[in-house]
Amino acid sequence: EKGGYDYFMLKEIAEQPKAVADTLLGRIDAAGSLTLDEVRIPASVLREVDKVVIVACGTAYHAGLIAKYAIEHWTRIPCETELASEFRYRDPILDPRTLVVAISQSGETMDTLMALRHAREQGAKVLAICNTNGSTIPRESDAVLYTHAGPEVAVASTKAFLTQLVACYLVALYLGQVRGTKWGDEILSVIRDLSEIAGEVEEVLETMEPVRELARSLADKNTVLFLGRHVGYPVALEGALKLKELAYMHAEGFAAGELKHGPIALIERDVPVVVVVPSPRGRSVLHDKIVSNIQEIRARGARTIVIAERGDEAVRPYADHLIEIPATPVLLQPLVATVPLQVFACELATARGNEVDQPRNLAKSVTVE
Numbered sequence: 001e002k003g004g005y006d007y008f009m010l011k012e013i014a015e016q017p018k019a020v021a022d023t024l025l026g027r028i029d030a031a032g033s034l035t036l037d038e039v040r041i042p043a044s045v046l047r048e049v050d051k052v053v054i055v056a057c058g059t060a061y062h063a064g065l066i067a068k069y070a071i072e073h074w075t076r077i078p079c080e081t082e083l084a085s086e087f088r089y090r091d092p093i094l095d096p097r098t099l100v101v102a103i104s105q106s107g108e109t110m111d112t113l114m115a116l117r118h119a120r121e122q123g124a125k126v127l128a129i130c131n132t133n134g135s136t137i138p139r140e141s142d143a144v145l146y147t148h149a150g151p152e153v154a155v156a157s158t159k160a161f162l163t164q165l166v167a168c169y170l171v172a173l174y175l176g177q178v179r180g181t182k183w184g185d186e187i188l189s190v191i192r193d194l195s196e197i198a199g200e201v202e203e204v205l206e207t208m209e210p211v212r213e214l215a216r217s218l219a220d221k222n223t224v225l226f227l228g229r230h231v232g233y234p235v236a237l238e239g240a241l242k243l244k245e246l247a248y249m250h251a252e253g254f255a256a257g258e259l260k261h262g263p264i265a266l267i268e269r270d271v272p273v274v275v276v277v278p279s280p281r282g283r284s285v286l287h288d289k290i291v292s293n294i295q296e297i298r299a300r301g302a303r304t305i306v307i308a309e310r311g312d313e314a315v316r317p318y319a320d321h322l323i324e325i326p327a328t329p330v331l332l333q334p335l336v337a338t339v340p341l342q343v344f345a346c347e348l349a350t351a352r353g354n355e356v357d358q359p360r361n362l363a364k365s366v367t368v369e
């Protein structure tokens with residue numbers, strides 16, 4: 001059942017190109033328009049939406065954090081992403097013009113379920129993004145967009161995360177399309193770019209041997225820090241979460257811009273710091289800022305592990321280890337940038353003798369609040 005792999009997690013990491021392609025399949029027509037058959041919320045209602053709230057837990061929450069950037073950019077609708085376990089206890093402002101998006105691989109996470117029930121009681125419409133057909137969360141939602149990752153067995157989520165991102169981008173692009181924002185041309189071109197992502201994930205997977213080697217060399221470290229900016233910030237959080245879950249190491253993700261407001265005090269000789277670098281194209285101001293962050297931490301002795309777009313020569317001199325990823329549109333970068341972090345955490349866990357598929361104290365789906 002593990003298809004020749006030692007762990008389900010390795011199999012599921014390898015299945016990501018297919019999972020991404022399957023989640024896109026049949027959802028974009030020949031004219032480049034999105035057709036989301038499972039979205040049963042009429043376009044007329046979606047046109048009236050004035051706020052999007054995303055609720056989720058764990059890795060799905062990180063997908064939601066990335067979705068916020070895409071939704072606000074392509075739709076110009078204010079969007080917030082909230083931990084499902086916090087959501088209803090803060091008495092959120094919800095009404096029939098609020099679209100709540102609940103993201104869950106299992107469809108059974110109690111915190112997420114309680115959040116969506118609360119949202120529906122307040123009259124909000126709920127769209128579920130879910131990987132499990134007929135599970136409770138989609139059954140209790142107004143609409144569902146299924147991710148087609150196939151069954152995910154390893155407790156630490158990998159392929160489900162990538163497909164959640166794809167689904168979030170589809171929702172963002174669809175909302176943008178339905179509402180006819182000024183980004184029409186960009187939306188069409190991103191749809192084309194999305195169809196190339198599966199091949200790019202494959203390319204990343206083919207170049208992971210140095211990442212595995214690096215992971216093994218860090219097996220005796222206590223701490224690994226992760227920095228990112230813009231959509232790279234949730235990627236940093238996800239990289240840190242994977243390391244906590246699997247390697248039981250102290251791992252923290254920070255927004256790179258916050259470095260000087262506190263985390264830089266943690267930088268000492270030889271601490272590994274993974275930095276997710278935005279594309280030098282597009283939002284290039286952010287790129288330059290992160291390059292100076294890398295210089296700052298390196299000057300303080302950090303061991304810099306840099307994930308950057310292929311051909312990004314500006315970061316090379318400051319990278320103790322450079323992990324190159326294919327160029328993608330700015331907002332889509334998490335689809336390729338996350339993959340090395342999954343491989344990194346999996347290999348570190350193996351090197352530390354941990355049980356990769358069943359980390360201690362964790363469950364695949366948590367059906368208590």
Ligand code: BG6
Pocket residue numbers: 057058059060103104105106107108109112155156157362363364365366
């Ligand atoms: C956790 C799992 O407890 O639930 C995580 O260990 C997962 O891996 C989280 O991200 C959310 O699960 P789901 O099924 O709602 O996506």
